[in-house]
Amino acid sequence: MINSSIRHRNKYYSFIVTPLLAITAFALLNCSNQETSKVSITTKSEKALDYYKEGLLLTEKLRSQEAAYFYLKALAEDDEFAMAYLQMAQLQTTPKLVFKYLAKSKSLINNVSEGERLLILAFEAAINNEQEKQNDYYIELLEEYPRDEWAQNTYAHFLFNLQKHKKAIKHYKIAININPNFSQPYNMLGYSYRELGDFEQAEVYFKKYINLIEDDPNPYDSYAELLLKMGRFDESINYYRKALEIKPDFIASIIGIATNLNLLDRHDEACKELERIEQISTDPGELKRMHFAKAVANVDIGNFERAIQEINDNISISKSIDDDLAIGQDLINLGVLYLMYGKYEDALKYYEKSMDYFERSNISQDLKYYVRRQLFVNAGRVAYFKKDIDTLKKYKDKYQSSAQNTMNPNEIRSVHELAGHINILEEKYIEAIREYKQANQRNPIILYLIGTAYEELGDIDKAQEIYKSVAQFNSLNDLNFAYIRKTALAKLNN
16 A cells, blocks of 8 residues: 555546645654754653654554554643644545644644644645645755655655656655665655556565565555556455455455456455445545445446445535535546546536535635636536537636646646647647646556547557556556546457
């Protein structure tokens, strides 16, 4: 499993919207106030600090629920412990609680060390989707604490999110050089090399990760995900099972097994596997992960009605916890499904309805502006599916003019995507390829469209190469991949 703060932004979102919560990496640094090269941690209680350190050890191993127990114990000893509130914000599975704990941490910012202040502000910038600010805070942090392995690791996570994998690798390796027993960078080096297509090197680091903390579930889960990506599905299931032997309620591994079963066309088994989550968890966020994964399984077999029901179940859960932001996200997912289903007016209706919930939520005004801009992207995608080029151009121009000053990489990629759609409809295939190659390369639908452009140009070999890469994209619990996988397979079989 990827660091959960990285995965947070990918788990529930699909190709129709840029992720709303670009959650930053864990801001977990050395607790020793005596080491000036490390970020010092501010608390008025030694006992609270001890509990906090226990939480850090568990967070390093991505054992969020257990970590949260110790952070709450730390807060019971010191109710003004800003970093404990920040850690709680980063462990939450529902958006409302993320903002609740962040607000408490931010309210204490005048009483913390400089390093802690930068970490709190960087996290706030992340969830407000202000990536330039986030980068500036991290650079300042590294200038102040270049020998803090957690600072290096945190910045590397940020670069990973930006798809700057070579730069991320540099900082992960610095973290390991500082502390060779620090486990998280080994995990993320595996994922970074995987994203670069270097599966051999990825395997090296995942195996080092296993050797370093062999009694924890996540190393086996991460290696299983690499095996999934490589198409070694039965081996992948075996490693996910090893993770569950260590920790039976390790939800990520249950979802990983289900993904493998989907790709083996054993969808009923996948759904039964996922339903185990209801037996071992009452956490609203984890139950929503189950329903989303079941929606993915149903999209893979073309059962959109059932997939829509699963997302409606998520809406019910979000309403039960009175989380407007979560409801807004669920409605966008519903819009995605209706778009995939070919019900374009329904898709647009739910995209627009989601805005009401984002507006009434307690997110910042800047983030609300960001969400509104994404409506142009979603409406543009609807226009593309409808082949309404005039409307598509209108929304692309509106989005580009409103997003051009942000320099946000996700928004820049979305501009290129909409431009690619326009060029496809205008049969300008060379221009379409150029634009799509600057869009989100983690989205297999974008890759598929590049293949169609090559096919239209008569370059069948290149088109087939791309269709093969799409059919074998093998991403974890991915609605986009579920939607496009069999279409790509059909192209290969023609």
